[in-house]
Amino acid sequence: MRDLRVIPAQLLAWYDCHARLLPWRVPPGQGPADPYRVWLSEVMLQQTTVAAVKAYFERFTELWPTVHDLAAADEAQVMAEWAGLGYYARARNLIACARAVSARGAFPTTRTGLAELPGIGPYTSAAIAAIAFDRPETVVDGNVERVVARLFAVGTPLPAAKPELVALAAGLTPGARPGDFAQAMMDLGATVCTPRSPACGLCPLGAHCAARARGIAAELPRKAPKKARPLRRGTVWIGFRGQEVLVETRPKKGLLGGTLAFPSTGWDGSDLPPPADADWREIGLVRHVFTHFALDLAVMTASLTAAPERGNLAPLSEFSPAALPGLMRKAWALARPEPSARPATTGRRGKPSRNPR
Ligand code: SF4
Numbered sequence: 001m002r003d004l005r006v007i008p009a010q011l012l013a014w015y016d017c018h019a020r021l022l023p024w025r026v027p028p029g030q031g032p033a034d035p036y037r038v039w040l041s042e043v044m045l046q047q048t049t050v051a052a053v054k055a056y057f058e059r060f061t062e063l064w065p066t067v068h069d070l071a072a073a074d075e076a077q078v079m080a081e082w083a084g085l086g087y088y089a090r091a092r093n094l095i096a097c098a099r100a101v102s103a104r105g106a107f108p109t110t111r112t113g114l115a116e117l118p119g120i121g122p123y124t125s126a127a128i129a130a131i132a133f134d135r136p137e138t139v140v141d142g143n144v145e146r147v148v149a150r151l152f153a154v155g156t157p158l159p160a161a162k163p164e165l166v167a168l169a170a171g172l173t174p175g176a177r178p179g180d181f182a183q184a185m186m187d188l189g190a191t192v193c194t195p196r197s198p199a200c201g202l203c204p205l206g207a208h209c210a211a212r213a214r215g216i217a218a219e220l221p222r223k224a225p226k227k228a229r230p231l232r233r234g235t236v237w238i239g240f241r242g243q244e245v246l247v248e249t250r251p252k253k254g255l256l257g258g259t260l261a262f263p264s265t266g267w268d269g270s271d272l273p274p275p276a277d278a279d280w281r282e283i284g285l286v287r288h289v290f291t292h293f294a295l296d297l298a299v300m301t302a303s304l305t306a307a308p309e310r311g312n313l314a315p316l317s318e319f320s321p322a323a324l325p326g327l328m329r330k331a332w333a334l335a336r337p338e339p340s341a342r343p344a345t346t347g348r349r350g351k352p353s354r355n356p357r
Contacts, residue, residue: 002208007151008174008181014204015184020191022050023057031179035107035132036067042124043094047087047291050190056085070095071102076249079258080323088256088325093119109133131179138170139182143189148172149221150193153210157222165221193217230293236264236328237274238335241304245319246275248311255290259325262332263311267295275310278302286330297327301335 016028024041026033040060044053059081064070070078075095082091096118101107107128108114114125129135140148145158148165156164174181192199200212211217239246245262252258255267263275274280280300288295304313321332 002210004172004208007172007205007208008176010204011184011188012174012177012180015180015187018187018191019183020050020187023054023061025183028180028184029177031177032132032134033179035128036070037061038128038132039067039097039107039120039124040070040094042127043090043097043119044085046090046124048085052085056081067098067107068102070098073098075258080260080320083259083323083325084329086326088259090119092252092258107132109135111135111137127182130182134177134179136173136175136178137182138166138173139185140166140169141186141189143187143193144169144182144185146195146221147185147189147193147205150198150211150217151205151209153214153216153220155220155222157224159224161221229289231296232267232293233296233298234265234267235298235300236262236331237276237280238262238299238301238331239276239278239304239308240301240337241313243316244313245316246304246308246311247314247319248275256325256327259328260323261325261328263308264297267293267297274300276302276304276308277306278304284334286327286334288327288330295327297331299331299334 012028019025019028022041024033024037037057041053041057044056044060060070063077063081064073073095078095079088079091082088082094085091097120100117108116109129110133111125111129114120114128115122120128123139123141126137127139127141130137130139140162145162145165148154148169149158149161152168154161154164154168169185172181188203188205192203196218198212198217200206200209200217203209203212206212209217211220237246247260248263250256250259250261263272265272280302282298283301284299286297286299288297316337321329321336324332
């Protein structure tokens with residue numbers, strides 16, 4: 001009979017020696033961490049990897065060291081700094097949340113209070129409450145789902161298994177050092193109990209693991225087959241007038257909302273005319289994969305002679321492709337003038353890598 005009560009102590013002892021060093025963390029046993037840094041990192045990490053987030057986190061905390069600084073920031077600058085992280089609704093919620101926290105003076109200290117803030121769902125509220133306020137909340141991200149599914153040999157496929165995995169994880173959460181325990185579970189999933197080849201021989205929980213005992217660790221967690229993504233099509237227009245390029249800020253609501261972009265058609269079958277009357281020429285196609293669909297975007301370019309009906313002409317000397325979302329950067333890579341034909345631009349950073357969290 002397995003005695004699961006020893007799991008927290010064994011896992012915390014492992015974490016004390018093997019915790020990942022991350023810029024938003026405090027070392028094991030020295031918590032709780034700064035809620036601003038925990039919140040910012042957790043929002044950035046939603047749908048994005050640790051490797052991709054690190055540089056963004058360091059840049060944001062350098063520009064805006066406190067939640068009050070971020071609350072007072074220029075919205076367009078925040079969106080530009082977010083460019084490349086994707087899922088732009090997170091950036092809009094980030095600003096709204098910073099302003100709400102600054103207005104009330106500080107972050108709420110409970111999961112319930114945190115969950116009332118913009119952009120903070122059940123997972124993020126539990127993570128902040130545990131890591132920043134040492135509340136005994138159960139924090140279940142993808143890494144923790146995998147560890148728990150294997151520890152208990154849960155055969156139900158995801159996502160149907162989620163409630164069962166949360167309940168099983170809750171049964172493990174200790175009253176002491178819950179923030180460290182949450183991070184230890186995440187680290188175990190990220191570094192030992194990895195998706196394809198779990199290093200069971202190095203695992204502090206190996207003696208308690210039902211999947212290991214049955215030799216099925218690498219098969220878990222099971223996942224329901226993914227539905228094929230539909231393919232949508234659209235057009236983007238990149239117009240030049242002398243040393244200027246035509247850009248616009250996308251509407252706040254909707255995909256890539258509030259980001260700097262080139263004028264385009266809708267991507268849901270809705271149509272829009274070109275932003276100016278010109279001799280548009282197709283120069284290629286870019287493909288981009290969003291969560292729910294793939295998009296083929298025809299890239300058109302032209303020299304503008306008439307005044308555009310949409311967008312603003314921005315001097316190329318001030319235009320930074322790094323402020324564009326990934327889709328628009330791909331289009332720009334096809335259309336940009338040769339370096340000899342344009343003034344130097346001021347790129348901030350390259351596209352982040354996509355290493356596993
Ligand atoms: Fe994961 Fe293996 Fe540890 Fe089980 S024993 S939790 S499968 S690494």
